[in-house]
Amino acid sequence: xxxxxxxSNLATRESxxxxxxxxxxxxxxxxxQTKCGTLKGCDRCFSQSSMCxxxxxxxxxxxxxxxxxxxxxxxxxxxxxxxxxxxTKQVADRDGLVNHAVYVxxxxxxxxxxxGSAESLKDIxxxxxxxxxxxxxxxxxxxxxxxxxxxxxxxxxxxxQEITDVPVIAVHCExxxxxxxxxxxxxxxxxxxxLVKPPKExxxxxxxxNFYGSLKKEITEMFHSFDLDPVFLYANASIEELExxxxxxxxxxxxxxxxxYLANGLEELYGVPFSRTINPCGVEGFETWLRGIAKITHxxxxxxxxxxxxxxxxxxxxxxxxxxxxxxHAVIGMGxxxxxxxxxxxxxxxxxxxxxxxxxxDKQYDNGEIPPSVQFLDEHKxxxxxxxxxxxxxxxxxxxxxxxxxxxxxxHPGTAVWAMKQGVASVFVADEYMIYGHKRTLEFAQTxxxxxxxxxxxxxxxxxxxxxxxxxxYEQKVDTFFEEGKDNGKNNRQAAV
Amino acid sequence: xxxxxxxxxYKCAMSAxxxxxxxxxxxxxxxxxxxxxxxxxxEAGTSGHYSVNVFPCTSINEKDVVFGGExxxxxxxxxxxxxxxxxxxxxxxxxIPEIIGDNTGEIVExxxxxxxxxxxxxxxxxKSNNYIGHETVLxxxxxxxxxxxxxxxxxxxxxWADVPYMDxxxxxxxxxxxxxxxxxxxxxxxxxxxxxGIENIKKIPQAEFNLLVSPWVxxxxxxxxxxxxxxxxxxxxxxxxxxxxxxxxxxxxxEFTGADPSVVEAVIDEGERYFYHYIERFADxxxxxxxxxxxxxxxxxxxxxxxxxxxxxxxxxxVPEKQYVVEDVPKKFQEAIAAEFKELNFGIxxxxxxxxxxxxIHQEIKNIxxxxxxxxxxxxxxKDLSExxxxxxxxxxxPINQDIIMNKSYxxxxxxxxxxxxxxxxxxxSFNA
Numbered sequence: 001x002x003x004x005x006x007x008s009n010l011a012t013r014e015s016x017x018x019x020x021x022x023x024x025x026x027x028x029x030x031x032x033q034t035k036c037g038t039l040k041g042c043d044r045c046f047s048q049s050s051m052c053x054x055x056x057x058x059x060x061x062x063x064x065x066x067x068x069x070x071x072x073x074x075x076x077x078x079x080x081x082x083x084x085x086x087x088t089k090q091v092a093d094r095d096g097l098v099n100h101a102v103y104v105x106x107x108x109x110x111x112x113x114x115x116g117s118a119e120s121l122k123d124i125x126x127x128x129x130x131x132x133x134x135x136x137x138x139x140x141x142x143x144x145x146x147x148x149x150x151x152x153x154x155x156x157x158x159x160x161q162e163i164t165d166v167p168v169i170a171v172h173c174e175x176x177x178x179x180x181x182x183x184x185x186x187x188x189x190x191x192x193x194x195l196v197k198p199p200k201e202x203x204x205x206x207x208x209x210n211f212y213g214s215l216k217k218e219i220t221e222m223f224h225s226f227d228l229d230p231v232f233l234y235a236n237a238s239i240e241e242l243e244x245x246x247x248x249x250x251x252x253x254x255x256x257x258x259x260x261y262l263a264n265g266l267e268e269l270y271g272v273p274f275s276r277t278i279n280p281c282g283v284e285g286f287e288t289w290l291r292g293i294a295k296i297t298h299x300x301x302x303x304x305x306x307x308x309x310x311x312x313x314x315x316x317x318x319x320x321x322x323x324x325x326x327x328x329h330a331v332i333g334m335g336x337x338x339x340x341x342x343x344x345x346x347x348x349x350x351x352x353x354x355x356x357x358x359x360x361x362d363k364q365y366d367n368g369e370i371p372p373s374v375q376f377l378d379e380h381k382x383x384x385x386x387x388x389x390x391x392x393x394x395x396x397x398x399x400x401x402x403x404x405x406x407x408x409x410x411x412h413p414g415t416a417v418w419a420m421k422q423g424v425a426s427v428f429v430a431d432e433y434m435i436y437g438h439k440r441t442l443e444f445a446q447t448x449x450x451x452x453x454x455x456x457x458x459x460x461x462x463x464x465x466x467x468x469x470x471x472x473x474y475e476q477k478v479d480t481f482f483e484e485g486k487d488n489g490k491n492n493r494q495a496a497v
Numbered sequence: 498x499x500x501x502x503x504x505x506x507y508k509c510a511m512s513a514x515x516x517x518x519x520x521x522x523x524x525x526x527x528x529x530x531x532x533x534x535x536x537x538x539x540e541a542g543t544s545g546h547y548s549v550n551v552f553p554c555t556s557i558n559e560k561d562v563v564f565g566g567e568x569x570x571x572x573x574x575x576x577x578x579x580x581x582x583x584x585x586x587x588x589x590x591x592x593i594p595e596i597i598g599d600n601t602g603e604i605v606e607x608x609x610x611x612x613x614x615x616x617x618x619x620x621x622x623x624k625s626n627n628y629i630g631h632e633t634v635l636x637x638x639x640x641x642x643x644x645x646x647x648x649x650x651x652x653x654x655x656x657w658a659d660v661p662y663m664d665x666x667x668x669x670x671x672x673x674x675x676x677x678x679x680x681x682x683x684x685x686x687x688x689x690x691x692x693x694g695i696e697n698i699k700k701i702p703q704a705e706f707n708l709l710v711s712p713w714v715x716x717x718x719x720x721x722x723x724x725x726x727x728x729x730x731x732x733x734x735x736x737x738x739x740x741x742x743x744x745x746x747x748x749x750x751x752e753f754t755g756a757d758p759s760v761v762e763a764v765i766d767e768g769e770r771y772f773y774h775y776i777e778r779f780a781d782x783x784x785x786x787x788x789x790x791x792x793x794x795x796x797x798x799x800x801x802x803x804x805x806x807x808x809x810x811x812x813x814x815x816v817p818e819k820q821y822v823v824e825d826v827p828k829k830f831q832e833a834i835a836a837e838f839k840e841l842n843f844g845i846x847x848x849x850x851x852x853x854x855x856x857x858i859h860q861e862i863k864n865i866x867x868x869x870x871x872x873x874x875x876x877x878x879x880k881d882l883s884e885x886x887x888x889x890x891x892x893x894x895x896p897i898n899q900d901i902i903m904n905k906s907y908x909x910x911x912x913x914x915x916x917x918x919x920x921x922x923x924x925x926x927s928f929n930a
Contacts, residue, residue: 045569046576049554052532074592074622076509078502079536082896086877105502107853108623112499113596120499127501131856143530144592144623147562175530176557176593390531393550394580413535417544418551468524468547473580481576 003265008170010190012178019362021179023388024479031378034363046481050391052175056184061138062103063235068134069103072121073142078105091235135239136167146174180360182257189262199246205229207251209259215433226299246270250296254432257337260365281435282345314438321445326350329405333357340373353384354403361388423462504855504878506823509622510630512537519661521694522584529591531556540662553577557593584695586615595621616641628714631660635718646702653684658710665897669906680764681756702726712799713830736804739812739913740772768910786924789889790869791816797894798824810841817847825853889923
């Protein structure tokens with residue numbers, strides 16, 4: 001794809017790379033249709049509340065070091081500022097840093113919808129600049145300002161006349177424009193690309209695009225031992241670090257969804273090679289991920305030594321615990337950046353995947369290729385029943401009710417409890433590094449065993465509460481409310497009769 | 498006009514979906530963008546019978562913005578009835594359908610005519626904040642779902658108080674208010690929390706009285722009920738925390754409802770003796786651990802700023818510094834609320850500021866002389882400020898991130914003891930490194 005950082009606006013994932021939010025069938029069929037170009041998504045005539053791209057984009061940008069996010073919208077849009085503040089402080093504290101990032105709203109009201117809010121937005125941004133002296137300002141639109149036609153690009157142009165010492169970036173976050181909140185990840189990436197300066201030199205820095213970097217210390221030590229200097233983003237990344245992302249020797253990532261737009265952009269615009277591999281979950285994932293980095297940075301020898309060391313430490317225990325996991329049945333519900341990775345890890349551990357849901361599906365990334373995680377499943381013939389649903393809880397519950405798996409794996413707030421209300425044990429893979437490398441793969445396997453060893457909590461909860469879905473719904477096919485594209489899978493075996 | 502929200506203290510009108518969520522077996526149906534509800538349900542305790550993941554939502558997209566979202570709304574409502582069991586469905590509109598002009602009311606009326614238990618409230622985010630949104634949703638239920646009762650039930654009193662979820666203690670407070678009324682021989686009726694729900698909603702028109710315990714939120718609701726069902730109301734502006742306010746509250750309610758004064762006085766006598774039994778036992782700790790100075794500020798909505806201030810002055814014996822009321826109180830209510838802050842023991846008066854800009858509040862507080870270690874009762878925004886000031890800090894106001902509150906209450910004699918516990922736990926912890 002041709003990157004254009006001269007314009008602040010960015011097309012959605014749907015229109016850029018054809019991503020979809022509705023599909024039912026199997027993994028092998030999904031891949032087959034992706035390759036043949038026959039895969040079409042679909043809408044639903046009944047849907048449940050999910051998330052929006054603004055939440056995603058601004059949550060990423062809001063954790064950058066000492067920045068200000070000005071969210072031009074009614075007070076609900078900026079409600080996320082509450083959690084963002086806590087998160088920013090926690091993550092900075094963990095890294096021994098202080099992060100003065102602020103996230104403010106503009107409390108748009110009815111008058112503004114008639115007369116426009118451009119002037120107030122400008123005044124508020126200037127006021128925030130004077131209050132906090134941020135290192136960069138991100139000025140974001142919302143659904144409302146998008147529809148009433150507030151031109152944030154003009155506002156930002158005017159602001160740049162007044163604020164000349166730090167970058168002011170327009171961020172286009174009309175929540176209705178994409179069914180994929182992951183489009184927000186790209187919007188954040190697009191904002192970052194506008195900050196990046198051309199390289200002055202090549203360094204031994206390695207860009208690591210992740211979320212919050214819970215293993216920052218450990219990973220930093222590892223990369224230092226390879227004579228590489230990691231720069232983590234988004235959380236706590238400083239503007240100086242972002243400006244020089246172009247000077248890195250390599251970019252790698254923990255999640256395709258969060259990283260691919262920015263990482264491909266750094267490669268296309270500045271020649272920073274993107275190590276496109278599966279992510280570092282599981283043994284296979286970790287080793288492939290590290291070897292990809294080693295190849296680009298010519299560190300094969302030290303990396304192989306490190307892998308051998310980790311294998312010696314953990315593989316015997318991993319092999320042992322795999323025996324205990326054999327034959328367990330699982331359902332997965334996560335974003336595609338994890339569903340197609342965690343399914344690989346579960347296969348590696350010998351767990352049977354009854355069904356995997358991805359909250360969206362990318363036919364390709366911005367480099368025009370099928371995501372590595374999906375390629376891996378194809379090459380290794382790992383197949384399972386699969387669907388694509390933007391966190392549609394009723395579909396998940398229908399599937400769980402049919403399969404009654406031993407365990408459900410999820411990653412998004414508020415999702416794990418629903419499996420448990422139906423009596424299914426649940427592992428919440430909240431942290432991006434929960435399955436990272438050999439040691440965490442072992443711990444993950446232990447967590448699964450500990451989770452199913454004592455099912456008291458979910459059994460009691462399910463017994464004493466009721467789920468709100470009708471019996472009628474549990475008798476329907478999962479794709480009942482698909483508007484088109486029903487039965488588009490060759491192997492369409494729906495959960496219910 | 499747009500204004501700065503720096504350290505946010507309220508959310509938009511559609512956040513009143515939490516008012517619906519607080520009613521057992523009532524579910525909101527959202528005619529909005531896909532992410533609105535997830536952004537609004539940020540408090541602890543929201544994974545109940547229906548959670549944000551379950552709320553039907555039209556998830557308006559670009560096509561709907563151009564061609565209108567009515568078709569999607571109709572299919573979403575229709576299928577909600579098929580997929581989800583609920584006693585009451587409340588359709589709430591977000592910003593987009595109201596700007597593009599979808600006729601949500603008309604569509605909901607079609608379902609009402611089919612006898613479905615469904616109502617509609619206009620809660621576009623730009624119309625008001627969630628305190629007013631709460632009133633809008635309740636009025637929608639009253640207007641569209643209830644009919645006048647054939648006869649009133651003597652002694653039945655509807656209680657309206659905290660805004661669920663915005664007040665972290667709502668679940669416990671409603672139960673505590675019920676208990677107080679029950680003690681003086683009345684029959685309380687509330688609609689929020691455990692096992693209340695639709696049957697209690699249906700009882701609303703039968704009540705002899707409405708009781709509003711809130712400085713301003715809910716006034717339009719009790720007025721609606723007065724107009725529609727001829728039910729007189731008592732507006733009691735102060736959340737009764739501790740002995741002084743609870744006794745005053747019981748006398749006011751008793752007088753208004755005609756409860757037997759000898760019963761009321763007996764309840765007060767027992768309540769105060771109970772309260773001071775514990776205070777007496779722990780008084781030495783309170784007195785000897787008075788490491789905090791005697792001055793405090795509350796940064797919270799009017800309900801808490803006023804309730805906590807009255808308790809800390811009249812029962813704990815502290816002296817108020819400036820108090821901050823932060824939920825964007827409409828101008829017409831401000832004077833009456835400010836007057837309440839002047840009704841304190843020994844002619845003490847608290848200065849009150851109606852301020853929504855957290856930055857300005859923090860700048861002011863940093864310049865206040867608390868004559869020693871201050872006590873700051875506020876939202877999670879005040880944690881860092883308190884650390885900077887070396888203050889004692891109680892996170893009792895929205896947003897609450899420092900405590901998990903399931904059903905704890907600050908109301909009544911019992912609630913006053915709980916505040917004492919929480920306050921002096923802070924003091925004790927400060928010694929225990």
